[in-house]
Amino acid sequence: MANGIINLSLVNGQRQLLPSDTDVTVWLTDGNLNGRNIKGKGPIQRLNVDFTDGPKNGYIIQASVDGYELAGFFFVKLSETVESTVALMLIPHNGTFNFAMAQWDRAGRAGGLGNEAATEVIPDDLRAFLARGSANDDQAKTRYEDLLENQPESLACLLNIVTAMRDMTFAPFLYFRQLIWQRNLAPRQDRFFAYADRKLIQAVSDQVPATFEQEPPSDLLLHPGATSSYKQIEMSQANVQFTFHETAPSPPNAPADEDWVLVEPDIDFYKDLDAHAIDEVIPGFFTKTDPKGVYVLRWIAAKQARMRDFNPPYVIL
Numbered sequence: 494m495a496n497g498i499i500n501l502s503l504v505n506g507q508r509q510l511l512p513s514d515t516d517v518t519v520w521l522t523d524g525n526l527n528g529r530n531i532k533g534k535g536p537i538q539r540l541n542v543d544f545t546d547g548p549k550n551g552y553i554i555q556a557s558v559d560g561y562e563l564a565g566f567f568f569v570k571l572s573e574t575v576e577s578t579v580a581l582m583l584i585p586h587n588g589t590f591n592f593a594m595a596q597w598d599r600a601g602r603a604g605g606l607g608n609e610a611a612t613e614v615i616p617d618d619l620r621a622f623l624a625r626g627s628a629n630d631d632q633a634k635t636r637y638e639d640l641l642e643n644q645p646e647s648l649a650c651l652l653n654i655v656t657a658m659r660d661m662t663f664a665p666f667l668y669f670r671q672l673i674w675q676r677n678l679a680p681r682q683d684r685f686f687a688y689a690d691r692k693l694i695q696a697v698s699d700q701v702p703a704t705f706e707q708e709p710p711s712d713l714l715l716h717p718g719a720t721s722s723y724k725q726i727e728m729s730q731a732n733v734q735f736t737f738h739e740t741a742p743s744p745p746n747a748p749a750d751e752d753w754v755l756v757e758p759d760i761d762f763y764k765d766l767d768a769h770a771i772d773e774v775i776p777g778f779f780t781k782t783d784p785k786g787v788y789v790l791r792w793i794a795a796k797q798a799r800m801r802d803f804n805p806p807y808v809i810l
């Protein structure tokens with residue numbers, strides 16, 4: 494039987510390679526659900542695996558390190574001639590958010606999220622989005638810092654989604670105008686609500702079927718009041734979904750020359766039902782409302798898709 498090669502790299506919640514003396518256990522499960530484990534040391538592993546050149550020629554790969562959450566990817570396709578590459582992120586058990594790069598007073602000193610040069614500050618357009626609707630900058634700062642201190646999961650969710658939007662070629666965040674902070678529409682740990690220029694609906698629709706698909710009417714039952722919804726299909730996991738509430742009124746402060754729409758962005762863990770198998774092979778991996786899970790899955794998916802690294806302005810320690 495021929496062999497294939499999987500080059501595996503392991504990083505921590507700070508997006509840095511694990512130490513060279515790390516003891517690693519890798520589990521491989523092939524398409525026929527036959528499994529084996531491999532012991533190794535260090536964050537870079539070169540794995541020799543059986544290659545059959547058939548419909549079952551794919552592997553679920555999982556990595557385990559003491560003190561860290563289990564991480565995995567579904568499916569790694571093999572080739573006799575081209576080596577496969579997989580990068581996994583393992584975050585510490587009970588890891589905590591570190592928002593040192595996302596302090597309000599450090600805002601506005603760089604131009605973007607989602608790349609190395611811009612992960613040290615909140616960029617100007619995100620700061621304007623967060624501040625709109627407040628009476629002044631002091632009030633905006635207080636509101637933001639209250640979210641950071643008392644609802645870190647909700648802030649992490651917001652930064653995950655905005656960073657993911659910035660990584661899209663059609664730049665949907667350019668259409669966003671104002672975050673909603675009030676009561677039942679305040680930021681949550683799995684989504685937020687905001688007003689955006691209504692042109693965003695057409696901009697997202699234009700991405701169908703290449704990188705988005707329109708969700709069926711049954712999906713709208715999970716979003717009371719929604720009229721349409723579109724989900725990214727570009728990634729193997731952790732795709733952004735835009736759900737529109739087109740009949741909701743615009744806020745009083747909306748400019749007279751702009752037409753705003755209420756939009757509910759979130760990130761869906763899995764692209765399709767097959768990908769939900771990761772829940773079966775990694776029981777209790779993350780709950781679907783956990784922004785840590787989105788952080789891990791989106792980072793892994795971006796690596797596999799060879800897209801720009803997913804780098805929101807926070808880390809997990």
